[in-house]
Structure formats: structure tokens, C-alpha cells
Amino acid sequence: MGIKRRKISVIGSGFTGATTALMVAQKELGDVVLVDIPNMEKPTKGKALDMLEASPVQGFDANIIGTSNYEDIKDSDLVIVTAGIARRPGMSRDDLVNTNAGIMKSVAQEILKHAPDTFILVLSNPVDAMTYTIFKETGFPKERVIGQSGVLDTARFRTFVAQELNLSVKDITGFVLGGHGDDMVPLIRYSYAGGIPLETLISKERLDAIVERTRKGGGEIVELLGNGSAYYAPAAALTEMAEAILKDQRRVLPAIACLEGEYGYSNLYLGVPVVLGGKGIEQIIELELTEDEKTALNKSVESVKSVMEVLS
Ligand SMILES: NC(=O)C1=CN([C@@H]2O[C@H](COP(=O)(O)OP(=O)(O)OC[C@H]3O[C@@H](n4cnc5c(N)ncnc54)[C@H](O)[C@@H]3O)[C@@H](O)[C@H]2O)C=CC1
Numbered sequence: 001m002g003i004k005r006r007k008i009s010v011i012g013s014g015f016t017g018a019t020t021a022l023m024v025a026q027k028e029l030g031d032v033v034l035v036d037i038p039n040m041e042k043p044t045k046g047k048a049l050d051m052l053e054a055s056p057v058q059g060f061d062a063n064i065i066g067t068s069n070y071e072d073i074k075d076s077d078l079v080i081v082t083a084g085i086a087r088r089p090g091m092s093r094d095d096l097v098n099t100n101a102g103i104m105k106s107v108a109q110e111i112l113k114h115a116p117d118t119f120i121l122v123l124s125n126p127v128d129a130m131t132y133t134i135f136k137e138t139g140f141p142k143e144r145v146i147g148q149s150g151v152l153d154t155a156r157f158r159t160f161v162a163q164e165l166n167l168s169v170k171d172i173t174g175f176v177l178g179g180h181g182d183d184m185v186p187l188i189r190y191s192y193a194g195g196i197p198l199e200t201l202i203s204k205e206r207l208d209a210i211v212e213r214t215r216k217g218g219g220e221i222v223e224l225l226g227n228g229s230a231y232y233a234p235a236a237a238l239t240e241m242a243e244a245i246l247k248d249q250r251r252v253l254p255a256i257a258c259l260e261g262e263y264g265y266s267n268l269y270l271g272v273p274v275v276l277g278g279k280g281i282e283q284i285i286e287l288e289l290t291e292d293e294k295t296a297l298n299k300s301v302e303s304v305k306s307v308m309e310v311l312s
């Protein structure tokens with residue numbers, strides 16, 4: 001008996017998985033199990049040990065292990081899924097769908113077998129469709145299967161706005177709705193600098209340019225890196241969501257949630273504002289949308305659905 005530390009399993013020890021493992025450990029959200037395929041077992045163990053050896057210097061208490069044995073995820077409080085292939089220059093996220101759907105199915109079976117009571121955060125792309133796949137394959141309640149896109153997309157938007165206004169990123173808030181693709185819908189009307197509407201601070205032309213850069217933000221990093229996609233900001237986004245769940249913070253964050261009538265859509269996982277806490281997705285917040293915003297959201301939904309059709 002006694003009080004036990006939380007356990008967080010990160011599936012995939014590549015760029016995003018390893019970075020996420022380090023960030024959640026640095027925040028002392030719990031002990032970390034980093035999982036990859038048998039071929040990758042040695043480097044996965046090596047990364048975990050290397051991170052653990054950073055802990056005395058940085059002063060965090062968290063055990064970190066690397067493994068290719070899914071039994072090690074037993075009793076996880078949270079499983080973060082980053083397994084799969086990432087895109088390279090010239091590719092869209094949707095090009096990853098067939099390979100990653102196969103990987104999601106096998107990962108879902110392992111989670112179901114070894115950690116049936118856990119929460120799941122999905123990162124693998126195309127993430128709206130992959131979150132839906134994990135939901136279907138595990139049969140978990142919808143509030144326990146959550147995808148990450150909006151925290152990252154909003155973080156990019158906030159970064160660009162802070163640069164434009166030469167203000168602290170801390171004072172910039174925003175909301176990005178819809179699928180995690182180039183049709184995502186940054187909601188300017190709900191975006192502020194220190195409580196002041198952005199529309200009163202930045203010209204329409206400059207705001208349009210920021211929205212466009214946000215939509216293509218993932219691709220911008222892919223072009224710069226040349227051999228993969230973003231991982232620092234995605235890992236930071238996953239860590240914020242993990243903290244909201246594990247500390248029952250009831251944060252208001254954008255997340256990929258299962259819609260059953262909300263915003264007029266059903267049987268679909270899509271990025272929307274939610275309350276994220278100890279029960280997972282505790283509420284989906286429905287914002288009033290203008291006709292233009294509804295049209296933009298609909299376009300984004302059509303993109304997500306066309307990817308999901310490939311899977312059915
Ligand atoms: N939703 C989002 O905002 C973002 C999504 N992503 C997506 O996250 C995914 C991972 O990206 P990276 O970490 O950069 O890729 P990566 O290639 O560096 O790492 C992926 C890892 O998954 C492992 N893997 C494959 N099958 C597995 C299985 N069955 N079990 C355990 N591990 C398995 C691979 O061996 C590899 O080590 C990609 O699909 C990428 O597109 C990346 C950034 C942001």
C-alpha cells in the first residue's frame with residue numbers, strides 16, 4: 001500500500017516521443033515508460049537512460065525506462081501515442097494514413113490488453129483520423145481518447161502574434177478549430193492580447209498572413225528540417241494536455257474530441273475547445289460561429305472525412 005507515482009507510457013521513441021518523455025519527466029508528472037518496436041529496443045533503452053541521467057542535474061524525480069515489451073505499460077494512468085511515420089518535404093499529413101492506421105490498430109490492441117483503464121492522448125498523423133481509429137479499435141469511452149492538434153496550432157498562432165506585436169507570448173491567447181490540416185480554422189474573434197481583441201491591434205492584411213502561416217506551420221518546419229517534422233512544440237503541447245488530465249486541472253484547451261452532434265457533426269473526431277481534466281474530456285464547448293467561420297469549419301471537416309473514407 002501507500003501512495004504511488006503516476007505512470008505515463010509514451011508509444012514511439014522517435015523525435016516526438018523521446019522529447020515528450022523528457023518533458024513530462026522534467027515536470028514530474030510521473031514515471032515514464034518509453035516504448036518502441038523490437039528493432040528499436042536498444043536505442044530506446046539508451047534514450048531513456050540518457051534522460052534519467054539528466055535527472056540529478058535538473059533535479060527531477062521520475063523513473064524513465066525504455067522497452068519494446070508492451071507488458072511494461074501495465075497500469076499506465078496515461079498512454080501517449082506518437083508511433084508511426086512522419087512526413088518529409090513534399091508530403092501531406094494525409095499521405096501517412098495507410099501506414100499509420102495499421103500501426104494505430106496494433107498499438108490499440110496492446111493498450112486494450114495491458115492498460116484497459118488508461119487515458120489515451122494521440123499525436124500520430126493524420127491525427128484526427130488516427131484518434132478516431134484508436135477510439136474505434138480500443139472501444140474506450142470517448143472522453144478517454146483525445147487527440148492533440150489545437151494546443152500546437154494555437155501555440156504557433158500565439159508565437160506569430162507575439163512577434164508581430166513585440167509582446168510577451170504569455171499575454172496572447174487564441175483558438176484554432178477544426179482538423180489538423182491546412183484548412184484548420186484559427187478564430188480571430190476569440191483571440192486576444194492581454195484581453196484586448198487582436199482585431200483592434202493588427203491590420204486585417206497582417207492577421208490574414210498570420211492565419212495563413214499558422215495553417216501551414218507544420219509544413220514550414222518540415223521544409224526546414226528536411227528529415228522529419230516538428231517535435232519540440234508538439235511535445236510541449238502533449239505535456240500541457242497530460243498535465244491537465246493527471247492533475248485534474250479542468251483546463252480550457254483545444255483538443256481533438258469525439259463529436260456527437262456538437263457543431264452539427266457526428267461520428268467524427270475533430271479539434272474543438274474542451275474542458276480537459278481528471279475525467280479526460282469533461283465538456284465540449286460550443287462557440288457561436290459566423291457564417292464565414294461555419295463555412296471554413298465545414299471545409300476542414302470535409303478534409304478530415306475524406307481521409308477517414310480511405311480507412312473505411
Ligand atoms: N498531431 C500533431 O500535432 C503532430 C503529429 N506528429 C506525428 O507524430 C508521429 C511521430 O512523429 P516523430 O516522432 O517525429 O516520428 P519518428 O519517426 O521520429 O518516430 C516514430 C517512432 O514510432 C515507432 N513505431 C512505429 N511503429 C510502432 C509500434 N507499433 N509501436 C511502437 N513504436 C512504433 C518508430 O520505430 C519510430 O521510432 C508522426 O505521424 C507525425 O506526423 C508530429 C508532430 C505533431
Ligand SMILES: O=C([O-])CC(=O)C(=O)O
Nearest residue numbers: 087093125218219229230
Ligand atoms: O506537420 C507535420 O507533419 C507534423 C505536424 O502535424 C505539425 O507539426 O503540425
